[in-house]
Amino acid sequence: MKRRTFLKGAGLLTGSALVGDVDVFAGNRRAVIKIGIIGCGDRGRGMMHVIQGLKDQFRITAICDILDFRLEGARSLLKTGTFRAYKNYRELLEDNNVDAVVIAVPLYLHYPVAADSLQAGKHLYLEKTMTFDMSQALQLVELAKQRPRQVVQIGHQYRYSPLYYKVKEMIGKGVLGRVNQIDCRWDRNGNWRRPVPDPSLERQINWRMYKAYSGGLVAELLSHQIDFINWAFDTHPSSVQAAGGIDIFKDGRETFDNVQVMFRYPEEGIIGNFGATCGNASDGYLFKIKGTQGTISLLTDRGVFLPEKNAVSKNEVVDGVTGASKIAWNKEGGTPILPAPTKDGTWYALMDFYKAVSSGKLPDSNVYTGAKTAICVHLANQALYNQEVIHWGKDADAVLLKTGA
Incomplete structure (x- = not known):
């Protein structure tokens, strides 16, 4: 379809x-x-x-x-x-x-x-x-x-953030050239547990730890970035590979505390890498969209555009990013996409x-868009826990068809 x-x-x-x-x-x-x-x-x-x-x-x-x-x-x-x-x-x-x-x-x-x-x-x-x-x-x-x-x-x-609207616009206008890689992380260094006043409430309070109630790190964190890629490129992955495990906290949890998911978007020629760990917080929230003409690097409330070195001389004007007339190579981290941080999303x-x-x-x-992202998360967790390559198949297409497509 x-x-x-x-x-x-x-x-x-x-x-x-x-x-x-x-x-x-x-x-x-x-x-x-x-x-x-x-x-x-x-x-x-x-x-x-x-x-x-x-x-x-x-x-x-x-x-x-x-x-x-x-x-x-x-x-x-x-x-x-x-x-x-x-x-x-x-x-x-x-x-x-x-x-x-x-x-x-x-x-x-x-x-x-x-x-x-x-x-x-x-x-x-x-x-x-x-x-x-x-x-x-x-x-x-x-x-x-x-x-x-x-x-x-x-x-x-x-x-809904003006920052992410602007990034979508930049992608649509070809500012990044041909996008080919997406690198996303949402990391923390902590066990993700909430205090439990009574042991009988463990699964009600720490539901994120149990497969019957939770989609784990993919659903709770990485779904935001997965959803944005679906939206910005009007796409969905054709196949999913994943690896992960309970590698850090051996505390009876069932959902993985260390995951890496790779989506393949063949129509766009993009590989999407989405990872999260509970064992290291140095990257925190990281979102990079990489193309032949430059990279967008995003936090939740601010972002920068970093042109490829060989593209700077060719593209002195880049769609008025931050109102600047010229994008210069900048070892301090590129050119801000918006002049100030945005509000909470x-x-x-x-x-x-x-x-x-x-x-x-x-x-x-x-x-409708929520359904597409829910499918992506569902398939990613199938790949993660079944240790197999999962393909976007007729069941997923049936959901999209039912939306009126």
Whole structure:
């Protein structure tokens, strides 16, 4: 099938966007979206912190978590305002004072909670990776297509940053020449564990360590970079190879703490290398896109363009990168892509979510693109844990076809 028609025919969300008891647009007044937070762990509370700074766009009216201490931690963040606290997310979904939900639960629960949220008539911001496996990705696409007036946005937040938009534009205009290699890392030096107040809660709190609940480092970290490559090049890999193991922390975990995945994108002539370890933090977040005319090196909030030495004399003007008229070889690290660091990617993602809910616009990171990335993660983990080369096959194509391509 032709990859570049992935979104063709998918259609835009239409009609009025806000659901339930909401303020309406009147003159210069803007509607405030009443939002519920399902899952109050680290990511859920992080989302709450950003949402609280967007008072003209959102008001948190409900929170939910099955663990009492996390629910209390979320309560303490909401120092003002009226909200309800729930331990059962289905009760939150019945709350008419909630228009949209942020879903920040363990990965294995993404699909059931998202499906119930759609069926309850809520818009949803669903954290990455979209679903636990490929079949769930297809099911969520089908359910979202039946409810086109509801927004489904997936939390690959970096693709909303002005920095990453600019990089996508540079790639499209050929600034890098012919891209042939992608090198990505997201490393840390720590065991990735959360403290457990009661041993019976081990799998609920440290779900990332267990295969039944988690996609491991590929789903939790590398999916961001995988998703950006899918988006920037309008592509997906044809084959996946991987290696990894529990090499650092022999503590009963099941998901690997040291992984390397290689994707092959033959139509573009690109090899994509995606790696993560829990045993060394020197690189941290590293994202390099390499072409015949230069390299883009990215952090989450800033980036530089480094031209190839043999290309500098030929390309004195490079699409107005940072407004400079000439790109010079620079041993200090190249030319900044933007003049200043960007905000946290979640801020931009939430602003786009607000616009999507208010207008019916299809978010850039939506159920269709989320499905493609979920498939990539699923195949990468198959290659990783089965120790075999995995090819993009008819099952993966079926998911893309079902999106309207």
